[in-house]
Amino acid sequence: MAxxxxxxxxxxxxxxxxxxxxxxxxxLFAIGLHFQIADFSRxxxxxxxxxILSGMLMIGLYTVDLLAVVMTILTSVDTIxxxxxxxxxxxxxxKPMPRWQILLGKWMGFAGMLAVYIAIMFGGTIAIVYxxxxxxxxxxISGALLVYWECxxxxxxxxxFGTWFSTLTNGVIVLxxxxxxxxxxxxxxxxxxxxxxxxxxxxxxxxxxxxxxAVWRRAAFDMESPLAGSLPQFAIFSDVSIPSPAMIAYAxxxxxxxxxxxxxxxxxxxx
Amino acid sequence: MLLxxxxxxxxxxxVLGHPCGxxxxxRRIGFLPEDFRFYEWLTASELLRLHGRLCGVSxxxxxxxxxxxxxxxxxxxxxxxxxxxxxxxMLQRIGLAQALIHQPELIFLDEPTxxxxxxxxxxxxxxxxxxxxxxxxxxxxxxLLSEIEITCDQVVFIREGEVVTSRDLRTVTEEExxxxxxxxxxxxxxxxxxxxxxxxxxxxxxxxTFTARSQESLxxxxxxxxxxxxxxxxxxxxxMSLEELFVSIMGRDGGM
Numbered sequence: 001m002a003x004x005x006x007x008x009x010x011x012x013x014x015x016x017x018x019x020x021x022x023x024x025x026x027x028l029f030a031i032g033l034h035f036q037i038a039d040f041s042r043x044x045x046x047x048x049x050x051x052i053l054s055g056m057l058m059i060g061l062y063t064v065d066l067l068a069v070v071m072t073i074l075t076s077v078d079t080i081x082x083x084x085x086x087x088x089x090x091x092x093x094x095k096p097m098p099r100w101q102i103l104l105g106k107w108m109g110f111a112g113m114l115a116v117y118i119a120i121m122f123g124g125t126i127a128i129v130y131x132x133x134x135x136x137x138x139x140x141i142s143g144a145l146l147v148y149w150e151c152x153x154x155x156x157x158x159x160x161f162g163t164w165f166s167t168l169t170n171g172v173i174v175l176x177x178x179x180x181x182x183x184x185x186x187x188x189x190x191x192x193x194x195x196x197x198x199x200x201x202x203x204x205x206x207x208x209x210x211x212x213x214a215v216w217r218r219a220a221f222d223m224e225s226p227l228a229g230s231l232p233q234f235a236i237f238s239d240v241s242i243p244s245p246a247m248i249a250y251a252x253x254x255x256x257x258x259x260x261x262x263x264x265x266x267x268x269x270x271x
Numbered sequence: 272m273l274l275x276x277x278x279x280x281x282x283x284x285x286v287l288g289h290p291c292g293x294x295x296x297x298r299r300i301g302f303l304p305e306d307f308r309f310y311e312w313l314t315a316s317e318l319l320r321l322h323g324r325l326c327g328v329s330x331x332x333x334x335x336x337x338x339x340x341x342x343x344x345x346x347x348x349x350x351x352x353x354x355x356x357x358x359x360x361m362l363q364r365i366g367l368a369q370a371l372i373h374q375p376e377l378i379f380l381d382e383p384t385x386x387x388x389x390x391x392x393x394x395x396x397x398x399x400x401x402x403x404x405x406x407x408x409x410x411x412x413x414x415l416l417s418e419i420e421i422t423c424d425q426v427v428f429i430r431e432g433e434v435v436t437s438r439d440l441r442t443v444t445e446e447e448x449x450x451x452x453x454x455x456x457x458x459x460x461x462x463x464x465x466x467x468x469x470x471x472x473x474x475x476x477x478x479x480t481f482t483a484r485s486q487e488s489l490x491x492x493x494x495x496x497x498x499x500x501x502x503x504x505x506x507x508x509x510x511m512s513l514e515e516l517f518v519s520i521m522g523r524d525g526g527m
Contacts, residue, residue: 004310004321011312011353087306091369094274095325096298270277 001105002112005079009113014075018117025067026124029060033132053133058224060125061137065147065216068118069178072151073158076110077171080162084271093271100263107159107259114151118144137223146219146248150212153255154178157210160262163269177210185213207243211251214243274302274379287377298327301375305382305412307366311355315346315365318354319372326373333372340368345394359386367395371402378402378409384418396422420513428520436520440513448486449515452479453505454496464499468492471519482519483508 009015033056040049080103083089093099122144130136137143157177161170184206191200207214221242272279275292284291287299309318316337323333341350344364346357354362363386370378380399384392399409399422413419419426420440427437450469455477458464462472468488469481483489489508496503 008310008312086308087304088308088310090276090304090306091302091309091322091366092325093276094297094300094302094304095322096294096296096327097325098294268278 001102002109005106005109006113009075009109015113018071018075019120022067022117022121022124025063026121026128029063029125030128030132032056033060033128037133050135053129053135054225057125057129057133057135057137058220060129061122061143061147061223062216062220064118064121064125065150065219068114068121068147068151069154069212071117072110072114072154073171073174073178075113076155076158077162077174078167079106079110080159080266081165081167081170084163085166089271099267103159103163103263103266107155110155111152114155115148118148118151122147138225139222143219143223146215146222149251149255150215150219153210153212153215153251153258156255156258156262160258160265163262163266178212180206181210181213184210185217188214189217207247208250211247211254214247215251218243218248274300298373299376301370301373301378301407303363303366303370303378303380303383305385307362309354309362309366309369311357312353314351314353315341315357316350318365319369322369323372328373336372340371341365343398344368345391360388360391363387364391364394367398371398374405374407376407378407379412380409381412382414383411384413384415392418416513416517426513428517430521438516447516448483448489448508450481450483450489450492451505451507451509452481452496452503453477454479454501454503457496457501458499461496461499461501464495465492468495 006015033053036052036056080089083092089102092102122140126136126140154174158170158174161173165173184203186203188200188203188207191197191203273284273286273291275294275297279291286293287296289296310321313321319337319340320333323336324330328336338347338350341347344367346361346364346368349357349361354365357365363383367380367383370380380395383399384395387395396418399411402409403424411419411423424441425437425439428435457474457477457479461474461479465472465481468485468491469483472479472481483492486508493503493506496506
């Protein structure tokens, strides 16, 4: 089923369209970075240059992160829900294999494609910055793996709701949850500046409901150099409120539980 | 439910000696759904290979079976086209092929001829007969009673989810006979008099029609009518079509 999911993405031109859009993003990012360096005046201090370029690297990686999560949701939202609605699942689910294998196979197919996508986009962004500006993030592998983990959480949530709701409803729920995580993450980040515990609590609750954004903020912390985060303009990525290892552990348990519940529910429901 | 798509709320059912929905047993079952929808981005031969692999058929065996089945259902010239370019009838043909790819012992075909032209229907009938000769049991679920009449050995009538009755179509003509009578001086109590042997009597002036419960009862019925004073001009027993049988068993609402 994993292979067939991969082939479906290729045949439906999803894979190529995503890669083409990614290539467009990388090209735009490279041009922007090139002009940024060209615009530096001779008097721009090296320290400020470093902070600006580090900030641009983080903005690029954050865009890749957002793009990857949205791609995850959009490409997988119809997979289970659509096949149940159209009846395509009938000829597959009556074959001699447990239903959980069908779902897990499709999940693995998407997981494989996401790994390729994130490797290309993350690797591309880092390579562009290194080539043009001679700068590299700290712990890029750890950062990329956390972003991949974040996408797997989004994928599992999309599969979970896809086992019970129509494509449209599934999309509304998952994008709504992602919006909640996004807002929660920023509220928690803002609480670091304002030192407001109630604001932080709202952000933490949102991260518990949907921990994707918290995983990104941990990835950002791992990748950004401490010096770069000290410039006020790029302090949005600074380490004012860092998700703890406990939050990352929670996100991992969250992923496994969501996937297990999706597998269970898909096995139980009438098709 | 027999294929595991729905779960029983109570009770149990056995298929091929195992509880319904049993995963290993499904290897011995073929299924063509009524709403036959497949991955339309696959070609016909890719679809058969996929379903064959899911049924555990070896790649060597599939290399032989896929072209055979594509030829059998008559889509050889279209085998490398994606299914999104297939008509409903062609999809139904390839759907039938996927149900047979693993040479199942038990085959469920849900309305297998609904999208087919007369040639396609004849093809499906021939395939069902060949599967029967191979030793497979074919369940044909259809509202096209003429198809069932020429294809099936046994028919089961289901109303509101419950089996109302079943008939062996190889012997049904000997069991029930529709009789048309033209006679004068039919007695007023003719319906009551025929009750021991006949059902569904309809009297319209000189015409009387009824269903005799068995062919053996016809001489008795004729003697009864003559003895009651009726002058018989015509007494015509004729085979009861499955449609008439359906109406007589299920009522005019057809079990809707």
